[in-house]
Amino acid sequence: MMGLALVRGMAFCYSYRPDKAELNNELGMIMAYELAPLPYSKDALEPHIDAATMEIHHGKHHAAYVANLNKAVAGNAALENKPLDQLLASLSTVPDNIRTAVRNNGGGHWNHTFFWKLMGPKAGGAPTGALAEDLTATFGSVAGFQEKLEAAGLGRFGSGWAWLVVNRSSKLEIISTPNQDNPIMDGSGLPVLGVDVWEHAYYLKYQNRRADYLKAWWNVVDWSAVAANYAAAKK
Ligand code: MN3
Numbered sequence: 001m002m003g004l005a006l007v008r009g010m011a012f013c014y015s016y017r018p019d020k021a022e023l024n025n026e027l028g029m030i031m032a033y034e035l036a037p038l039p040y041s042k043d044a045l046e047p048h049i050d051a052a053t054m055e056i057h058h059g060k061h062h063a064a065y066v067a068n069l070n071k072a073v074a075g076n077a078a079l080e081n082k083p084l085d086q087l088l089a090s091l092s093t094v095p096d097n098i099r100t101a102v103r104n105n106g107g108g109h110w111n112h113t114f115f116w117k118l119m120g121p122k123a124g125g126a127p128t129g130a131l132a133e134d135l136t137a138t139f140g141s142v143a144g145f146q147e148k149l150e151a152a153g154l155g156r157f158g159s160g161w162a163w164l165v166v167n168r169s170s171k172l173e174i175i176s177t178p179n180q181d182n183p184i185m186d187g188s189g190l191p192v193l194g195v196d197v198w199e200h201a202y203y204l205k206y207q208n209r210r211a212d213y214l215k216a217w218w219n220v221v222d223w224s225a226v227a228a229n230y231a232a233a234k235k
Contacts, residue, residue, distance in 0.1 A: 032073055032080035033109060035066045044121040048216040050205045058116070061200050065108030065180070072101035084110050088184045107180030111161060115196055118229075120222040127223040131192075131230045138172045145174075149195065150214040152176045159198040164226075165189025166233035190233035193226045 038058050043051035073079040079087060079094065079102070087094070087106055094102050126142055127135060139145035145164070152174050153162035160178040167173040167189040175183060183189040195217055202213035 033066050033069050033084065035063050036113065038116055040119075040121055045119055045220045048219045049119070049202075053200075053202065053204045056204075057196075057200060058112070061198075062108065062112040065105045065112065068101060069105035069109050072098045072105060085184055088182065089187065091185060103185070104180050107182055107185065110184070111180055111182055111194060111196070114191060114194060118193060118222060118225050119220040120225070121220075123222040124219040125223060127227060129227060131223070131227045134172055134230075139174075146218060148174050149193075150211065153195055153197040153214050154211055156197050161194050161196055163189070163191050163195075164193040165191055166230070170234065192229045192233055193221070 035058075038054065042054040042058070045054060076095075076098075084106060087102065088110055091099060091103055126132065132142060135142050135145045139148055149162050149164060153176070156162060156176045156178070158178065160176060161180075161182065162174065162176045163183055165173055165175055165183045165188065168187070172192070173189060175188060177183065182194070183191055195214065197210060197214070202210065206213040206216075
């Protein structure tokens with residue numbers, strides 16, 4: 001599969017003509033956004049997140065967001081070439097007739113890309129350093145933060161996400177968003193950590209027990225990735 005940077009570069013080259021292998025969607029157009037492979041094997045998060053869930057979640061759900069985002073922006077070069085976070089931060093400038101599709105599918109693409117990188121094999125444990133100190137200062141303890149994040153996820157009616165963000169006041173805050181919305185869309189914060197509470201994220205293994213999924217999820221959280229997000233958000 002071609003890399004995104006290469007596809008984008010070629011979009012600006014007038015002499016470039018794609019060959020058949022590069023016409024990689026059913027509309028016969030070059031894809032603006034691409035699904036990256038999972039950064040680990042689909043069974044790497046067992047037993048907490050099962051391989052079947054990972055396969056469907058990444059290979060079907062996330063893939064569908066990417067495909068539908070590409071369909072929505074097809075033919076609009078300005079949108080096709082915009083970095084996804086900038087696209088989501090400027091939804092009000094997206095044409096009315098595709099704005100909802102860009103919001104839902106662009107949000108889905110961004111959120112899942114972020115989510116996969118928060119998890120890893122042999123992860124879990126506890127945060128360290130500035131992240132641990134600031135979580136403790138803000139929420140009383142790391143365990144207190146975890147309880148509040150789980151409560152935000154449990155309290156989200158229907159489908160959505162619970163997030164730890166650095167808010168506009170540069171403080172850590174827990175928020176929740178519906179559907180595939182995220183804190184970039186309204187500028188409420190820069191995501192540090194986010195957990196998917198759509199049923200597709202847990203139903204095969206946990207059925208209706210969202211609380212059990214949320215508790216188990218901490219076993220696959222890669223705190224070094226979370227700490228890197230925190231450092232970036234604080235800049
Ligand atoms: Mn999901």
